[in-house]
Amino acid sequence: MERLAVLYSGGKDSTLAATLLAPFYDLTLVTVTFGVTDAHRHAAAAAEAFEYPHTTHHVATDVAETALTKLRRDGYPRGAIQWLHEQALDAVAGTGRFDAVADGTRRDDRVPTVDRPTAQSLEDRHGVDYLAPLQGVGHGAVSSLAAAAFEIQAGPSETVPSADYERTLRALLRADGDTVDAYFPDHRQTRVQGPR
Numbered sequence: 027m028e029r030l031a032v033l034y035s036g037g038k039d040s041t042l043a044a045t046l047l048a049p050f051y052d053l054t055l056v057t058v059t060f061g062v063t064d065a066h067r068h069a070a071a072a073a074e075a076f077e078y079p080h081t082t083h084h085v086a087t088d089v090a091e092t093a094l095t096k097l098r099r100d101g102y103p104r105g106a107i108q109w110l111h112e113q114a115l116d117a118v119a120g121t122g123r124f125d126a127v128a129d130g131t132r133r134d135d136r137v138p139t140v141d142r143p144t145a146q147s148l149e150d151r152h153g154v155d156y157l158a159p160l161q162g163v164g165h166g167a168v169s170s171l172a173a174a175a176f177e178i179q180a181g182p183s184e185t186v187p188s189a190d191y192e193r194t195l196r197a198l199l200r201a202d203g204d205t206v207d208a209y210f211p212d213h214r215q216t217r218v219q220g221p222r
Contacts, residue, residue: 028125030157031056031118033111034080035190036069038172039130039160041218044078045175046159047128054124055080057189058114060090063197068217069189075220085117093191094198097209103195104137110191111138119152128157134164138191177219186215 030051032044044055055078057069066082073080090110097106111129119127127148131140140148145156160168172178179186183196184206192210199206 027052028155029054029123030126030128031121031124033058033114033118033127033129034069034073035130036072036188036217037130037190038176038178038216038218039132039168041072041076041130041176042168042172043128043130043157043159045076047157048078051126053078056083056118057081058083058085058117059189060085060110060194061087062090062194062201063189065189065193072218072220075218083114083118083121085113089113090194090198094195094202097195097199101209103192103209106195107137107191108139110194111140112144114191115140115148115156116152119148119154119156122152124154126155126157128159130160131158132160132165132168133162172216172218175222177222179217179219180214183210183213183215186217188215188217190215 028051030053032055034040034055034057055073057066059066059082070080093106093109096109097103115127148156183192196206
């Protein structure tokens, strides 16, 4: 069976992607951390609730700092989050431990997204398959499927602990004394607590 890494935040999207792919692969959930927060613990707890193997992959903090520079330059988080996602995919695919990498990006995500040239480049450079099982699925359908299958905690980004890129950027902004609200709109976050 081929080895698959699913980039995993502990949220409903990455958990649903993993659940859909698990029957077909030797699956490992991989949470990428940039050494800024300990939020990967929350992803590990969600993985444990599903009895999926989980690991943390560390990427240099300067990658997150580059994203922070993009965030400040742009004045909003889209480019920074996209940068972090592409770096995370590249880092995990580049380990040589997996035959395929996947994520929970959806059809109507604003960010992160993986377009066809980016996916092909990832596959060609690292000799892996890239899978995005939710790519044809909209937000409403993902929410309905996840609500039927998972126990979910939802709330404002600041109060729902997950291992997503936004949490990393928020932590870096706070560490520098910046006002987080100046860059991030109000947003609801989810964290999966286990199967229903």
